[in-house]
Amino acid sequence: MKHFDYIIAGGGCAGRSLALRMLPYLEVSNKKVLLIDKDSKKENDRTWCFWEQQPDVFESVVFRKWNHLSFANSAHRQHMDIHPYQYKMIRGADFYAYTEKQLSESSHIRMIQGNVESIYTEQEQGYVVVDGETFSTDYIFSSIPRIQEKRPDRYQYLLQHFEGWIIESKSPIFEPERATLMDFNTAQQVGTSFVYVLPLSSTLALIEYTVFSENELPATAYTTALKQYIREQLHCEDYDIKEREKGVIPMSDHPIKPQQGRIIYLGTAGGFTKGSTGYTFRFIQKHTAAIVAQLQKSGHPHILTRSPKRFDIYDATLLHLLSSKRLSGEKIFSTLFKRNKSQQILKFLDNETSLIEEIRIFKTLQKSEFAMALLKRTLKLMKSN
16 A cells, blocks of 8 residues: 555645645655646636735736726725735636646655545544555545535525636727726626626626525526626627636535544635635635644644634624525625725635724624624524534
8 A cells, every 4th residue: 555644635726735835845854745636637617816915826827916906886886906915816727737837846746637536534544545546644635525414404505606708809998907806787686696807908808797696597697697797887799708617616604624533624625715705715825824834843734724713603694694685795795895995805804804803894884684694693503403
């Protein structure tokens, strides 16, 4: 049986982020890593967007970045200078190519393509079965999705589902220096829905239609919504669709165990998708950086990196409001952006604000509705014990 010091099961954003960050540690410690994924990961299958104040390890593959954002609804449009933050976009193909090159050049990492059939812990060792072959390891880092039994009597379950087009217009209609973070000029009957626009030039942009609801929409609904937005909000009739992407992100307050025995979970599998927004990239980077820092410090990856529990309560309260439809997502986010500085909002959504800062934000929101949602969620948890 082949043994590796660490095995990374899943070679997507989380797995590759961890492997890349581990490289200096592996050189010094002479440890070996096995990275497994079922796919070759070369397609431009997704786009990651995030904000940060300082450049991080993936700065060289940032495709575009913006210092200014817009927020819009039917009543108003506001422009925001988000300094010291920058809003950034990384394309999947660029991320995969960069990490492939960096990781394949290291003698400390072996990358294989295969189907992970099982992962488990036994006698203080981790084991991974790949296409019938078993590998042993000190620790497994897994981003492979886990099946959880749903508890609708206790928790909320929504989906963030979306379809995006990169379009090229015949005339210059975009502001390359400004991205639209949320535009609620969309039909809200299907759930909380909005469009974001990421200009790549004055004639090229990613237009993405996003919905928060319990179920996905028929395929034609996304197409209809995108066409309508491009025609009515961008006033564009003549354009070509260059690329398409679609996806589904879970939004839930169902607790997830980040570790079981010798298995440490990464990304969405570890609960590092923010329940109320679906943002994942920056939470993955903070988590994987903390793992490597702990390895360098103590030789083991056991960390306490989850944000303070109060952020889970905030996310759960918002999800309860959205699920109950007592208050629309458009009203919540419109109030949030209208009454608070953009930098404070981004810091809050990154789970990095202090309690005092959070109280100030809550005072600007629909206090009675949020208090009622918090109370009802608490009673829901108590009744289902």
